[in-house]
Amino acid sequence: MIGAFVVIIGTCDTKLQELLFLKDQIQDGTKVMPFLIDVGRNPVEHQAITTSQATLLSSYGDGADVSDMPRGEFVQLMARCASKAIQALYEAGSVDGIISAGGSSGTALAAAVMRHVLPVGLPKLIVSTMASGDTRPVVGETDITLMHSVVDVAGLNPILRDILSNAGAAIASMALSHAARKDRKMEDAAAEAIKKWRVGISMFGVTTPGVDAIRSHLESNYPVETYVFHAVGTGGRAMERLIREGQLDAVIDLTTTEICDHLGGGVLSAGGHRLEAAVEASLPNIVSLGALDMINFGPRDTLPNKYEGRVIYEHNPTVTLVRTSPEECREIGGFIAEKLRKTKRSDMIEVWIPKGGVSMLAVPGGAFEDPEADKVLFEAIKTGLSGSGIKIVEDERHVNDKGFARDIAEALAAKLGVRKS
Numbered sequence: 069m070i071g072a073f074v075v076i077i078g079t080c081d082t083k084l085q086e087l088l089f090l091k092d093q094i095q096d097g098t099k100v101m102p103f104l105i106d107v108g109r110n111p112v113e114h115q116a117i118t119t120s121q122a123t124l125l126s127s128y129g130d131g132a133d134v135s136d137m138p139r140g141e142f143v144q145l146m147a148r149c150a151s152k153a154i155q156a157l158y159e160a161g162s163v164d165g166i167i168s169a170g171g172s173s174g175t176a177l178a179a180a181v182m183r184h185v186l187p188v189g190l191p192k193l194i195v196s197t198m199a200s201g202d203t204r205p206v207v208g209e210t211d212i213t214l215m216h217s218v219v220d221v222a223g224l225n226p227i228l229r230d231i232l233s234n235a236g237a238a239i240a241s242m243a244l245s246h247a248a249r250k251d252r253k254m255e256d257a258a259a260e261a262i263k264k265w266r267v268g269i270s271m272f273g274v275t276t277p278g279v280d281a282i283r284s285h286l287e288s289n290y291p292v293e294t295y296v297f298h299a300v301g302t303g304g305r306a307m308e309r310l311i312r313e314g315q316l317d318a319v320i321d322l323t324t325t326e327i328c329d330h331l332g333g334g335v336l337s338a339g340g341h342r343l344e345a346a347v348e349a350s351l352p353n354i355v356s357l358g359a360l361d362m363i364n365f366g367p368r369d370t371l372p373n374k375y376e377g378r379v380i381y382e383h384n385p386t387v388t389l390v391r392t393s394p395e396e397c398r399e400i401g402g403f404i405a406e407k408l409r410k411t412k413r414s415d416m417i418e419v420w421i422p423k424g425g426v427s428m429l430a431v432p433g434g435a436f437e438d439p440e441a442d443k444v445l446f447e448a449i450k451t452g453l454s455g456s457g458i459k460i461v462e463d464e465r466h467v468n469d470k471g472f473a474r475d476i477a478e479a480l481a482a483k484l485g486v487r488k489s
Contacts, residue, residue, distance in 0.1 A: 071099030072164035072243035075154055077178050078352050081108035083170055086221050086232065090169055090195075093236025100240045103162070105153060107146040107177055109134055115292040119153055121146075128152040143173055147180040155185050163367055164250070165191035167235060167245030172198050179206045187313055188306070191242035195235045207296045209305035213238075264293045265484055268307045268316045270323040272299045273383070274427035275358040279322055281473035289488045290481050299323045300361070300379060304338030311345035318352040320480055322467065324404065325359030328392055333372065341480065343407035350413040351484035354476055356420045358467050360400055360445060361430040361438070362389040389429075391436045396444035405452020414457030416483065418475055421446050425466035447464050 078087045094102045103118040111121045128149040134142050138359060151280060153339050157163050166186060168178030175196040182192040192212045197205075199214035206212065215235050233247055251281050257448075267286060271279040286292040295316065296304040304326040310316050326338035346353040365371050365388045371380070379391035392400065404419075411417055426433035426442070451462055461479075465472040 074165040079108035080112040081110040124149040134147040150217040169195040277468040285477040301336040308345040323358035334363040394444040401448025422467040
């Protein structure tokens with residue numbers, strides 16, 4: 069009896085031996101059925117290949133000739149074809165896990181499929197030569213697990229056999245666990261009598277007390293479970309993704325600091341689409357200004373020259389903060405207002421302005437205290453939202469004040485229409 073299904077994606081023209089070994093390790097002694105999908109440049113015929121390169125191209129790539137296609141274009145095409153094939157398998161309930169093994173191009177191709185097709189929570193594993201460097205472009209905002217191959221995925225040897233054996237056992241176990249959870253979720257959904265509302269909250273180190281207080285108040289008093297996202301770029305993107313996947317019911321976007329990095333060239337940007345998902349979904353959405361007093365950079369010696377002479381705070385040896393200027397605050401406020409004004413349900417959004425300080429560092433006497441910059445930020449938001457119908461709450465407390473946190477939590481509960489449990 070098959071207990072779970074695992075997709076193996078790889079280039080069979082260059083990695084067939086290694087992929088077949090991996091397939092055997094997944095299937096060995098388990099109730100897991102592996103599907104091998106070939107995304108190589110040159111067609112390969114082998115009975116172990118479930119979906120051939122020729123089938124992918126004919127079914128999903130309009131029969132394109134890839135023999136002389138530039139490498140970058142080829143990787144993008146095969147990623148699109150494999151995505152469509154795996155999407156069909158997933159919709160049929162035949163994907164409980166996915167794995168790949170390869171070098172830089174194979175990793176890029178497999179990661180693109182995993183990021184764009186499969187939801188967070190479904191097991192994803194890549195054995196890669198690239199897993200010991202900057203992995204952010206590979207993982208993005210998803211839950212891809214990377215395993216360093218140590219040696220190249222180019223011929224079996226004792227080291228690679230051990231690593232592929234570990235990877236096969238890992239994805240098989242994860243897939244079986246996922247399949248079991250999937251079955252339980254179906255049973256639980258049928259029997260569920262009380263719904264718990266799923267609330268996303270954005271957090272940074274300098275807003276942690278406020279988030280902790282919000283989380284505690286909501287979960288102690290209402291049928292709510294919270295999902296906290298670390299606002300380091302990938303955190304904001306992950307929250308936006310989960311909103312689009314329908315895995316969140318409401319948002320308290322307390323910490324919108326990633327916007328500073330997007331506009332100011334910092335290292336923790338979540339990109340230009342921040343704030344959009346909750347607006348598009350018309351979710352109950354409380355937005356605040358947490359940590360809009362800072363742009364994040366790496367170690368002090370990596371700070372761009374244009375920021376020399378500014379108010380700088382060394383958070384730790386690997387993180388250097390630059391205080392946002394009035395000009396930057398005006399741009400940040402305008403960005404927030406522009407995104408929120410696009411809502412079709414202004415009654416679903418409130419903006420809370422913590423006039424006592426937008427972070428631990430911006431309170432009176434703090435390293436980033438700057439009344440002028442704060443005033444410009446607040447006015448830019450108010451001006452930008454004028455006439456939008458979006459409620460603005462100006463509060464004299466700082467963002468980490470327990471009373472401020474409690475009142476924000478209550479405001480969200482009111483929008484959800486939930487009663488205290």
